[in-house]
Amino acid sequence: MKPQATMLCCIVFFLATECFQYRSKSHIKARDKLQNPEGKLKTGRIQEKCHGPCISSSNCSQPCAKHFHGEIGFTCIQKKWQKSTETCTSLSVETLFKDSTGTSRLSVAAPSISLLDFRAPEPIKSVAQGIRKNCPLDYACIIDAVKLSEATSGNIAFIVELLKNISIDLSDNVTQEKMKSYSEVTNHILDTAAISNWAFIPDKNASSDLLQSVNLFARQLHIHNESENIVNELFVQTKGFHINHNASEKSFSFSMSVSNATEGVLGMAEIPRQELRKLWPNTYQAISIAFPTLGAILKEAHFQNVSLSRPVNGLVLSMVLPERLKEILLTFEKINKSRDARAQCVGWHSRQRRWDEKACETKLDTMNKVKCRCNYTNVVMSFSILMSPTSMTDKVLDYITCIGLSISILSLVLCLLIEATVWSRVVVTEISYMRHVCIVNIALSLLMANVWFIIGSNFNIKAQDHRWCVAVTFFSHFFYLSLFFWMFFKALLIIYGILVIFQRMMKSRMMVIGFAIGYGCPLVIAVTTVAMTEPEKGYVRSDACWLNWDNTKALLAFAIPALVIVAVNLIVVLVVAVNTQRPSIGSSKSQDVAIIMRISKNVAILTPLLGLTWGFGLATLIEGTSFTFHVIFALLNAFQGFFILLFGTIMDHKIRDALKMKMSSLKGKSRAAENASLSPTNGSKLMNR
Secondary structure (H helix, E strand, O other), X not given: OOHHXXXXXXXXXXXXXXXXXXXXXXXHHHHHHHOOOOOXXXXXXXXXXXXXXXXXXXXXXXXXXXXXXXXXXXXXXXXXXEEEEEOOEOOOHHHHOHHHHOOOOOOOOHHHHOOOOOOOOOOOOOXXXXXXXXXXXXXXXXXXXXXXXXXXHHHHHHHHHXXXXXXXXXXXXXXXXXXXXXXXXXXXXXXXXXXXXXHHOOOOOHHHHHHHHHHXXXXXXXXXXXXXXXXXXXXXXXXXXXXXXXXOOEEEEEEEOOOOOOXXXXXXXXXXXXXXXXXOOOOEEEEEEEXXXXXXXXXXXXXXXXXXXXXXXXXXXXXXXXXXXXXXXXXEEOOOOOOOOOEEEEEEEOXXXXXXXXXXXXXXXXXXXXXXXXXXXOOEEEEEEEXXXXXXXXXXXXXXHHHHHHHHHHHHHHHHHHHHHHHHHHOOOHHHHHXXXXXXXXXXXXXXXXXXXXXXXXXXXXXXXXHHHHHHHHXXXXXXXXXXXXXXXXXXXXXXXXXXXXXXXXXXXXXXXXXXXXXXXXXXXXXXXXXXXXXXXXOEOXXXXXXXXOOOOOOHHHHHHHHHHHHHHHHHHHHHHHHHOXXXXXXXXXXXXXXXXXXXXXXXXXXXXXXHHHHHHHHHHOOOOOHHHHHHHHHHHHOHHHHHHHHHHHOOHHHHHHHHHHHHHHHHHHHHHHHHHHOHHHHHHHHHO
């Protein structure tokens, strides 16, 4: 056989072998895809830990699984090996274009077949060269290889570098088809299943590089029609339209799913009319890109003044606008809608690789959404909202509540002890009797409510039985309502004492009315609320043992009676203040001062006893309320037990007199006992025994 024929047979055999290996790998990937019917992104098969002794702060590495290149780094933390870095990758420039003609592997053997009569294919040295050769119009030739790759940290880093190179080398004429292909590749590494692997990429700037690359590529996009929707992937959406100086306000609206949420999180970018007037009389284009998961992986560069974690709490919105436009309005729906999750509007500074608070101004911050006014520049093109650290504000309120409840409970116990001590001496009339009955039941209701509040606040609803949480919420609901209704009954007694002078009601009838109002009405409201909401599991909140608001509005069964009683009691205080003033002709200045002091004293005493401090709760319900109102509300209500002891018991001169008489009688009895024990008669009796 001639040498040329021998070499030709070898080449044919080589081609057949490579084709078989390629088909086998394709079948393996197809099989893996079929075994993953839910479409969940595979994240790679890697070693779990290093072998050998684990010494604190020591490092080790393990090779990646078969078919992957790279290694996995581990660090010893608390005597356990924990993964710190990963560079496992199955992608390369060669594998990206293998599906197009099957010639990339032939390029490796090119030197050995250069003697043949036919030309050998040139090796693909870069992504840009491969795309220009195989799919210059839409970049579609790299999509299949990327989508079939597992989302290991090494593959993610490779794809970020791939997108970065495309943005630099192939962004001279970006069409909508190219933008769609580019976004499909981006969507693959922003899938929720891939987010956790971003933490193990050695290059901590990878997420920032991805955002900057997408913005750079979108800047070169040309919109040829009026269609807004350009890209509609799960984790990347792009919209755009033409604008001019005569256009009215233009806005982009997005609704994208975050994690496994059934409903989308909203985001909107608006270009104000006054900004559009700055444009020259030409046609421009505006583009916006929304990312629901990018905020979870964006890593800020280390700064000394940024020590607390600031998680992103909304979509990340990127804008590509004409240079003359400098200001935009943004609306973000919060991902975490906790009432304590205050927000800060920010812009991503691409050069400093950090969120810049000076780029935006927070115009409105509610429980559900945040409105921002932001300055658009070439280095600040992406915006979002940060969840403020719950360090100072929440800790201040927690400390106030904790200290206040402790003092309140001790004060209420002392109040009940004092009332029990002087009871027989102060309840001499029907009015005084009912007054002290009100004080005792107000103190008892608040004491029980505080106890159940503490139990509920320390109750872990996720780890405990739902029925116990319902019971805790029911008793908290009942005793807080009892507190308000006893305050309401006390206000009725005050009005009764002012308006009815000559006719008095029997004590037994007043007791029946008092207990019917104080405990009967709260019991009816609480039981009815449970019966109406609990069959649908809507009585308590999902994250705490307290009345539900989001689903059934069960909280209204407490808020409405409480606020109505506060309003009625406020009217009673005004009536008392007017009735206290005794008009007199030619009264002196000293008499006027005495009247003002008497009115102020009555108002000061009645305000905590009638629950008017809860009126500050209305201010805390208004959106955008200053933190000062929250502190005032927490102070007044946490220390309410102390106020009841002070104004309801200690400042009552009859109770003080009764205590003095009680103390005097106790001292008299002790002295009599001492004298009796020291008398000669008693001593002789003891000696004779």
